[in-house]
Amino acid sequence: MDKFMIDGGKRLYGSVRVQSAKNSVLPLFAASVLTDQPVTIRETPLISDAACMAQILRELGAEVRFHGSDVTIDSSNACSHEISSALTKELRSSVFMLGSLLTRFHRALIAYPGGCDIGLRPIDLHLNALKRLGVSISERDGFILCRCEKLRGAEIVLDFPSVGATENILLASVKAEGTTVLQGAAKEPEIVDLQNFLNAMGAKIVGAGTDVIRIEGVKELRGVSYRPIKDRIEAGTFLIACAVCGGEVEVVGAKAENMGMLLHKLRENGCKIHTKNDKIRIESHGRLKCNRRIETMPFPGFPTDLQAQATALNAVCEGGALIVENLFETRFKYVPELQKMGADIEVKGRHAFVRGVPRLHAASVSAGDLRGGAALVLAALGAEGTSEVLDLSHIDRGYADLQGKLKQLGAEVRRVRV
Ligand code: UD1
Numbered sequence: 001m002d003k004f005m006i007d008g009g010k011r012l013y014g015s016v017r018v019q020s021a022k023n024s025v026l027p028l029f030a031a032s033v034l035t036d037q038p039v040t041i042r043e044t045p046l047i048s049d050a051a052c053m054a055q056i057l058r059e060l061g062a063e064v065r066f067h068g069s070d071v072t073i074d075s076s077n078a079c080s081h082e083i084s085s086a087l088t089k090e091l092r093s094s095v096f097m098l099g100s101l102l103t104r105f106h107r108a109l110i111a112y113p114g115g116c117d118i119g120l121r122p123i124d125l126h127l128n129a130l131k132r133l134g135v136s137i138s139e140r141d142g143f144i145l146c147r148c149e150k151l152r153g154a155e156i157v158l159d160f161p162s163v164g165a166t167e168n169i170l171l172a173s174v175k176a177e178g179t180t181v182l183q184g185a186a187k188e189p190e191i192v193d194l195q196n197f198l199n200a201m202g203a204k205i206v207g208a209g210t211d212v213i214r215i216e217g218v219k220e221l222r223g224v225s226y227r228p229i230k231d232r233i234e235a236g237t238f239l240i241a242c243a244v245c246g247g248e249v250e251v252v253g254a255k256a257e258n259m260g261m262l263l264h265k266l267r268e269n270g271c272k273i274h275t276k277n278d279k280i281r282i283e284s285h286g287r288l289k290c291n292r293r294i295e296t297m298p299f300p301g302f303p304t305d306l307q308a309q310a311t312a313l314n315a316v317c318e319g320g321a322l323i324v325e326n327l328f329e330t331r332f333k334y335v336p337e338l339q340k341m342g343a344d345i346e347v348k349g350r351h352a353f354v355r356g357v358p359r360l361h362a363a364s365v366s367a368g369d370l371r372g373g374a375a376l377v378l379a380a381l382g383a384e385g386t387s388e389v390l391d392l393s394h395i396d397r398g399y400a401d402l403q404g405k406l407k408q409l410g411a412e413v414r415r416v417r418v
Contacts, residue, residue: 001390001391001392001393001418002392002415002416002417002418003388003389003390003391003392003415003416003418004377004380004388004389004392004403004413004414004415004416005386005387005388005413005414005416006377006380006381006383006386006387006388006389006411006412006413006414007385007386007412008360008362008380008381008382008383008384008385008386008387009245009382009383009384010245010381010410010411010412011245011246011247011410012241012242012245012246012247012248012249012381012406012409012410012411013247013248013249013409013410014249014250014408014409014410015249015250015251015252016238016249016250016251016252016405016408016409017252017253018230018231018234018235018238018251018252018253018254019043019045019047019230019231019234019399019400020043020044020045020227020228020229020230020231021189021190021193021228021229021230021231021232021233021234022045022047022049022050022231022233022234022397022398023163023188023190023231023233024189024190024193024194024228024229024231025041025044025045025050025053025228026049026050026053026091026093026096027093027096027167027171027190027194028041028193028194028197028226028228029041029050029053029054029056029057029071029073029093030053030093030096030097030099030100030171031096031100031171031194031197031198031201032057032062032073032075033057033060033062033073033075033078033097033100033101033104034100034103034104034171034174034175034198034201034221035075035201035220035221035222035223036075036076036078037076037222037223038072038073038074038076038223039072039073039074039075039201039223039224039225039226040070040071040072040073040223040224040225040226041070041071041073041226041228042069042070042225042226042227042228043069043070043227043228044066044069044070044071044228045069045231045400046069046400046401047396047397047398047399047400048393048396048397049091049093049397049398050071052087052090052091053091053093053094054066054071054073055087056083056087056088056091056094056097057073057075057078059080059083059084059087060075060078060079060080060081060083060101061075061077061078061079061080062074062075062077062078063075063077075104078104081101081104081105081107081108081109082108082109082110083097083108083109083110083111084111085111085142085143088110088111088112089111089112092164093164094110095110095123095126095164095168096164096167096168096171097110098110098126098130098144098146098168098171098172099130099167099168099169099170099171099172100171100172101146102130102133102135102146102148102151102172103151103171103172103174103175103176106147106148106149106150106151107145107146107147107148108144108145108146109143109144109145109146110143110144111142111143111144112142112143112144123164123165125158125159125160125162125165126162126164126165126168127144129156129158129165129168129169129172129182130146130168130169130172132154132155132156133148133151133152133153133154133156133169133172133173133176133180134148134149134150134151134152134154134176135147135148135151135172136148150176150177151172151173151175151176151177151217152176152177152178153173153176153177153178153179153180153215153216153217154173154180155180155181155183156169156180156181156182156183157182157183157184158182158183158184158185158186159184160184161184161185161186161187161211161298162186163186163188163190163191163298165186166182166185166186166191166213167190167191167194169182169185169213169215170191170194170195170198170205170208170213170215173215173217174198174203174205174215174217174218174221175217175218175219175220175221176215176217177217178217179214179215179216179217180214180215180217181212181213181214181215182212182213182214182215183211183212184211185207185208185210185211185212185213186298186299187208187209187210187211187298187299187300188298188299189209189229189232189255189258189299190229191208191209191213192208192209192229193228193229194208195207195208195209195213196208196226197224197226197228198221200224200226201221201222201223201224202218202220202221202222203215203218203221204216204217204218229255229258230253230254230255230278232254232255232258232259232303233303233305233306233371233398234398234399235251235253235254235259235280236259236262236303236306236309237306237309237374237378237399238251238405238409239251239262239263239266239271239273239280239282240262240266240306240309240310240312240313240378241309241377241378241381241406241409241411242271242282242284242409243266243269243271243282243284243288243313244284244312244313244316244378244379244381244382245284245381245382245411246284246285246286247283247284247409247410248281248282248283248284249281249282249409250279250280250281250282251279251280251281251282252278252279253278254278254279254280255278256275256280259280260300261300261301261302261303262302262303262306262310263275263280265291265294265302265310266282268289268291268292269284269288269289269290269291269313269317270284270286270288270289271283271284271288272284287317287318287358288313288316288317288318289317289318289319290314290317290318290319290320290321290354290356291310291314291317291321292321292322293321293322293323293324294307294310294314294321294322294323294324295323295324295326296324296325296326296327297326297327298327304325304326304327304328304331305371306371307323307325307331307371308331308334308371308372308374308375309371309374309375309378310323311323311332311335311338311345311352311354311375312338312343312375312376312378312379312382313378314354314356315338315343315344315345315354315356315357315360315379316356316357316358316359316360316379316382317356318356319356320353320354320355320356321353321354321356322351322352322353322354323351323352323354324350324351325350325351325352326350329350331369331371331372332347332352333368333369333372334367334368334369334372334373334375334376335347335352337363337365337366337368337372337376338360338365338375338376338379340363340364340365341360341361341362341363341365341379341380341383341387342357342359342360342361342363342383343357343360343379344356344357359382359383359384360379360382360383360384361383361384361385362380362383362384362385362386362387363383363387364387364388364390365379365380365387365388365389365390366389366390366391367389367390367391367392367394367395368391368394369394370394370395370397370398370399371398372394373389373391373392373394373395374395374398374399374402376389377389377395377402377406377413381406381411381413390418392415403415
C-alpha cells in the first residue's frame with residue numbers, strides 16, 4: 001500500500017485543472033446500461049471508484065473500454081442482473097445499479113452497498129421510492145432482491161433530499177409507464193448532470209436542480225457521448241490547500257456558482273477570491289481567521305464532502321470555530337489523526353470545536369476515508385517538517401493524481417510504495 005511523504009511549509013502558486021466530478025461519473029456509469037447502444041463518458045478521472053464501477057458493469061456482461069480518459073461502455077451483451085458482494089462492498093455507488101438494472105431487466109440482486117465508513121448510510125429512501133414505482137423487494141442474508149412486472153410512474157416524496165435516492169429514482173423511472181413526479185429531490189449539480197445525460201439519451205426529464213423533478217417515461221434510450229461536469233469537491237480541496245499553505249492558486253474548470261458557500265467561507269477566513277468564467281483564483285496571505293461556524297447541509301449548503309478539509313484549515317486559523325456535521329454521523333474520524341499533528345479539536349457527537357493553533361507539526365497519520373484523508377494531506381502541507389500519510393487507497397477512490405497536481409503548485413509530495 002502506498003503512502004505520501006509530505007515536506008510541509010511550502011506556499012502554493014500556479015494553476016491546476018479540475019477533473020470531472022466523481023459524483024457525476026459514477027451514476028453516469030450506472031445509467032449507461034439503460035441502452036444497448038454504446039455510451040462514451042469523456043474525460044473520466046482515473047480514480048479507483050470509477051475502475052470499480054467499470055468492473056461492476058463488466059460483471060453484468062458489458063464491454064468497458066478506456067481510451068485514455070474516455071470510457072466507452074457497450075452493454076448490448078449485458079445479461080446479468082446480479083452484482084457480487086465483493087464489488088458492492090467496495091463501492092457505495094453500486095446502489096445506483098438498482099435503478100438501472102430494474103429499468104433494463106426488471107430485476108436486480110445486489111448485496112448491501114459499502115463505501116466510506118462515515119456513518120450508518122441506510123438505503124430506506126431508495127427502497128421506499130422503488131416500491132412506489134411498483135417494485136417488490138425482499139432482503140435476505142445481506143442481499144436485496146428487487147423485482148417488478150413493469151415500472152409504473154408515480155408520485156414520490158422524499159423525507160430527506162438524498163442525492164443517491166434522487167438519482168436512483170431518475171434511473172428507475174426514466175422508462176417507466178407514465179409520469180413520475182418527485183418532490184423533495186436533492187438539488188446537487190451532479191443531479192442536473194444526470195438529467196442532462198439522460199435527456200441526451202432521449203429521456204424526458206425536467207426540474208433537476210429544484211425540489212421537484214418530473215420524469216415522463218420514454219420507450220427507448222439511445223447511445224450518447226457525454227462530458228460530465230467538473231468536480232466541485234476536488235476544486236474546493238485545492239482552494240482550501242492554498243488557504244492552508246498561503247500563496248496564489250487558480251483552479252481551472254470549476255464553476256463558482258456551484259461552490260458559493262465554500263467561497264463565502266474562504267472569504268470569511270480572509271482569503272481573496274476572484275471568479276471569472278470557469279476559473280476561481282484564491283490568494284491567501286498571512287494568518288487567516290477561523291470561521292465562526294460551518295454547518296454541513298444538502299446543496300446549496302456547505303458540502304459534507306469538504307467538511308474535513310475545512311476543519312483542517314480552521315485548525316491553523318486564529319480564533320475558534322464550530323463545525324457541525326449534519327449528514328453523516330461519524331464523519332469526524334479523521335480528527336484524532338489531526339490531533340497527532342497538534343490540532344486542538346474537541347468532538348462531541350455531530351459537533352467539532354476547533355481552537356486554532358499557529359502551526360501543526362509533522363506526524364505519521366492514516367487516511368481512514370476519502371475526504372478525511374484529503375484533510376490530512378492539507379494539514380501535512382501546512383505543517384512544519386515531514387509528515388507521512390498512510391493508506392492512500394481511500395484517497396485514490398476520489399482524487400486522480402493528487403500528488404502530481406499538488407507538486408505542480410509547488411508542494412513537496414512524494415508517493416512511496418510501503
Ligand atoms: C452522495 C455523495 C457523497 C456525499 C453525499 C451527501 C455520491 C456517489 N456520493 O452520497 O459524496 O457525501 O451525497 O452530499 O454521489 N439517507 C437515509 N436513507 C437513504 C439514503 C440516505 O437515511 O435511503 C441519509 C444518509 O444516511 C445521510 C443523508 O441521507 O445522512 C444524505 O445521504 P445521501 O444524500 O443519500 O448521500 P449519498 O447519495 O450516499
